[in-house]
Amino acid sequence: MKTIAISSQKGGSGKSTVTIHLAVAAANSGMDVLVADLDPHSQTAAEWASEREIDTPLVVKANTQDIVQLTAQAKDEGFDLLIFDCPPYVDDVVKVATEVADYTLIPAQPRFADIRTLPRVINNVAPPFAVVLNACQVGLNGQESSKTREARMLLEDAGIFVAPLHITRREAFADALNGGTAVYEFEPGGKAAKEIDRLWSWLQEVWNG
Numbered sequence: 537m538k539t540i541a542i543s544s545q546k547g548g549s550g551k552s553t554v555t556i557h558l559a560v561a562a563a564n565s566g567m568d569v570l571v572a573d574l575d576p577h578s579q580t581a582a583e584w585a586s587e588r589e590i591d592t593p594l595v596v597k598a599n600t601q602d603i604v605q606l607t608a609q610a611k612d613e614g615f616d617l618l619i620f621d622c623p624p625y626v627d628d629v630v631k632v633a634t635e636v637a638d639y640t641l642i643p644a645q646p647r648f649a650d651i652r653t654l655p656r657v658i659n660n661v662a663p664p665f666a667v668v669l670n671a672c673q674v675g676l677n678g679q680e681s682s683k684t685r686e687a688r689m690l691l692e693d694a695g696i697f698v699a700p701l702h703i704t705r706r707e708a709f710a711d712a713l714n715g716g717t718a719v720y721e722f723e724p725g726g727k728a729a730k731e732i733d734r735l736w737s738w739l740q741e742v743w744n745g
């Protein structure tokens with residue numbers, strides 16, 4: 537079983553959006569996927585699942601004390617992938633979840649205020665991890681926009697690893713979640729779905745070395 541944490545101290549950076557979409561991508565590829573919603577305030581993933589008509593991926597609510605036990609149980613029960621959707625603060629929950637995880641993704645919007653704080657708070661995230669630039673402007677010819685490129689360079693100059701792909705700001709990501717769906721079901725074969733496919737493929741390449 538692989539375990540991923542999706543973490544960022546910044547509220548609204550896209551943690552739950554990335555969590556849900558990676559979970560659906562993995563489930564679509566035939567994996568048994570468990571999502572642990574570790575955010576007692578928003579519970580975005582848990583609420584999304586409650587509106588969903590199908591019961592995959594399975595989403596459960598959990599807190600810091602549950603993480604180690606839940607991970608062992610998920611492994612015993614034969615899940616292939618466990619994803620932690622972390623809350624937007626730096627706390628024990630983030631420390632434990634990112635320590636348990638094989639890999640952590642940190643969604644960040646390419647805005648100066650968001651990027652600037654990252655080098656300071658990243659010490660609380662257990663490696664290995666990568667930042668994934670999310671809600672990026674559409675660039676020309678499918679390239680990165682100048683803002684996205686600048687954010688990438690700022691982070692890389694600070695020695696922070698940034699995934700070599702980005703997720704664009706698309707209404708489909710926001711609208712899909714309303715009915716407990718994901719962009720695969722909401723807009724099958726669309727650009728948003730292709731971006732998640734790329735993220736999911738890249739993540740598997742990272743695991744497989």
Ligand SMILES: Nc1ncnc2c1ncn2[C@@H]1O[C@H](COP(=O)(O)OP(=O)(O)OP(=O)(O)O)[C@@H](O)[C@H]1O
Pocket residue numbers: 546547548549550551552553554575578580622623624670671672703704705706707708709710711713
């Ligand atoms: N790539 C995107 N394109 C368009 N909208 C997006 C994108 N990513 C996230 N959003 C929207 O931004 C808002 C915040 O996203 P989300 O809930 O995933 O962030 P979060 O980091 O989990 O927030 P919190 O810190 O509150 O848990 C939501 O309305 C979501 O639909």
Ligand SMILES: [Mg+2]
Pocket residue numbers: 551552553575578580621622
């Ligand atoms: Mg969230």
